[in-house]
Each structure stands twice: as C-alpha cells, then as structure tokens.
Amino acid sequence: MSRIGILGAGAFGTALAIALARAGHEVALWARDAGAVAAMRETRQSPRLPGARLPEGMHPTASIAEASATETLLLAVPMQALAPLLRENATLFRQKTLVACCKGIDLESGLPPHRIIARDAPEASPALLSGPSFADDIAAGLPTALTIAAADEARAEALQRELSTPVLRLYRSTDLEGVAAGGALKNVIAIACGVVIGAGLGESARAALLTRGFAEMRRYAEAQGAQAETLAGLSGLGDLALTCTSEKSRNFAFGKRLGAAGRAETLATTEGIATARAVAARARAAGLEMPITELVAALVDGRVSVAEAAERLLSRPLRPE
Numbered sequence: 001m002s003r004i005g006i007l008g009a010g011a012f013g014t015a016l017a018i019a020l021a022r023a024g025h026e027v028a029l030w031a032r033d034a035g036a037v038a039a040m041r042e043t044r045q046s047p048r049l050p051g052a053r054l055p056e057g058m059h060p061t062a063s064i065a066e067a068s069a070t071e072t073l074l075l076a077v078p079m080q081a082l083a084p085l086l087r088e089n090a091t092l093f094r095q096k097t098l099v100a101c102c103k104g105i106d107l108e109s110g111l112p113p114h115r116i117i118a119r120d121a122p123e124a125s126p127a128l129l130s131g132p133s134f135a136d137d138i139a140a141g142l143p144t145a146l147t148i149a150a151a152d153e154a155r156a157e158a159l160q161r162e163l164s165t166p167v168l169r170l171y172r173s174t175d176l177e178g179v180a181a182g183g184a185l186k187n188v189i190a191i192a193c194g195v196v197i198g199a200g201l202g203e204s205a206r207a208a209l210l211t212r213g214f215a216e217m218r219r220y221a222e223a224q225g226a227q228a229e230t231l232a233g234l235s236g237l238g239d240l241a242l243t244c245t246s247e248k249s250r251n252f253a254f255g256k257r258l259g260a261a262g263r264a265e266t267l268a269t270t271e272g273i274a275t276a277r278a279v280a281a282r283a284r285a286a287g288l289e290m291p292i293t294e295l296v297a298a299l300v301d302g303r304v305s306v307a308e309a310a311e312r313l314l315s316r317p318l319r320p321e
C-alpha cells in the first residue's frame, strides 16, 4: 500500500480519496478551504458526497505542501483551474507523477490537461485518469472501470497497479491524446444531447446526435495524433454513453435546462461550456468540421436559438455515413 496525494476536494477528488483509502492506502486530500477541511476531519463526512463516510486512512488537509509530499499526485480540480494550480505551486511538483483527473480543454491555451502539465510542471511526469464514473457511484463502492494513461508503458502499468482497487478497475493506455480528447469532447456532446431531450426532440434524435458526436470526437482526436481505437474505449465511447444518457451528468442536465428554456443560464460553469468554446476555436483554426461542437459553442454564448441549432443540423448536406 502506498501514500497518495489528491489535490481538489470536490465530488471526484473526495470519491477517489474514499475509494483508495478503503483499499488500504494512506490518502491526503487537499482542499483550499480550511473550514471545509476542519468540518471533514470532525464529521468524517463531505458535503460534496452526502452519506459517504470518510475512511480512517483518508486525511483532509489545508496544506498543499503536505498533500503533495507523495510520489503520485492526483489532480482533481476543475479543468480551468489546472493551469493556475500548477503555476502557483510549481516547486512542489518536481519529479512527481501528476495524474490529471479533470476532463476538458484549457480555454486560454486550447491545451488538454497532460499538455498543461508538460508546460507548467515540466519536471513532472503527466498521466491521465478518465472514463465513465460518477463520483457518488465510486463513493458508494459500486463497480467502476476507468482508463489510466501515461506515455511510458511501464509508468502506466505501475499506476494501474497502484490505483486499482477491487471495485475500481483500471485499464491502461499510452495514448494520452486519445484519452484526453475523449474525456473533453464527451462533455460537449452531452450538452448537445441534453438540449435535444430538454427541447422535446426525442430519444431517437439523441441517439443520432450521440453517434454523430462520436464521429466528431474521433475526427478531433485523430487530428491531435490520437489512435482511433482509444476513442472506442472507456475514456471515449464509454464515457460518452454514460454522460449522454444519465440525468446525473451535470453537462447533460445543463443542456437539458438550456433545451427547455431555449437559452443558456448566465454564469454557468459546467465543464463542457469552456471546452466547447476551446474546441470550436481550435477546430476552426485547423479547418476541421465539427458542426455539433460549433453549435454547442454558439448556443452557450446565445448566438443561436435552440430552434435555429436544430434547423442547422437538419439542413446539412446529405452525405455518406
């Protein structure tokens, strides 16, 4: 058993800490809010995961240095917080294996999480943990399968052994680009599927959008140098299926509210919003055709109505599948 640090005490970071501590690891969980840390220590509960008990081997801390004193560090902050976190604490991360657990593309740079790590913590080794899993399922001890990716096969295998538990089953990959693209894009497609359901366009339309969205994910991923088969795995199709069909998904739920109301909520921070903007901009610059992502970006920015978006998708030229 090893010592593992987790930075970010939201739903996912807390759920991973619970799962790893249950499996016998000593886990330090860093939250930036000292009050939240004190409450977690005292009650052995987290407001992010009501009902889940924090195991003895899980140690909430407000000291990022304390949580970072381990070889393997899981980064479970929201995607847009990753770059500032790395920059502000760069000296803590030298020679560490940094496993990004966030899903998305950095809006400022257009980069996925492992490339943000390579840029902002160049002496660390980047890895990714991604795939279909709701935090509350993990905290409840329900069976979950995820992908762990690192460029080096031996490192991916070591992480797979270290972080797998009897109920959290990790498959390994060396395709960082594919795993990152799948995790980012599935949130955008989930927003689109939510819009379809919210607007009352039906489940057949959702299945069509999910499938055409998958084609878009593959196109984008391959343009980033990913292997096509990675997109058919847990971190691609697996997560797309979960997120586009579950009311528990925040991205799907945000899309559903948008579809029902006809307009996006202001100040929403759902992960797929920034990612839609970032991917649409990158795709445009690269001449890639990404009509669903383009429309999600336009919808969240209020540049098209739901009716116009549906009309634009339906009026695209007929062509081979």
Ligand SMILES: NC(=O)C1=CN([C@@H]2O[C@H](COP(=O)(O)OP(=O)(O)OC[C@H]3O[C@@H](n4cnc5c(N)ncnc54)[C@H](O)[C@@H]3O)[C@@H](O)[C@H]2O)C=CC1
Pocket (backbone or CB within 6 Å): 008, 009, 010, 011, 012, 013, 032, 048, 076, 077, 078, 079, 081, 084, 085, 101, 102, 103, 104, 133, 134, 135, 136, 271
């Ligand atoms: N919730 C879930 O079921 C899953 C979430 N993820 C991914 O994990 C990442 C985190 O998501 P959640 O834990 O669900 O989010 P959350 O919204 O539950 O929590 C985010 C946490 O990060 C903290 N935070 C925000 N900015 C920060 C900063 N600059 N420095 C330190 N902490 C900061 C917030 O205070 C909050 O505690 C996202 O990228 C999400 O896509 C992945 C798989 C499942």
Ligand SMILES: O=C(CO)COP(=O)(O)O
Pocket (backbone or CB within 6 Å): 103, 131, 132, 133, 134, 187, 190, 239, 242, 243, 248, 249, 250, 251, 252, 271
């Ligand atoms: O990534 C997730 C499931 O794998 C969680 O999805 P949401 O962020 O849409 O809730």
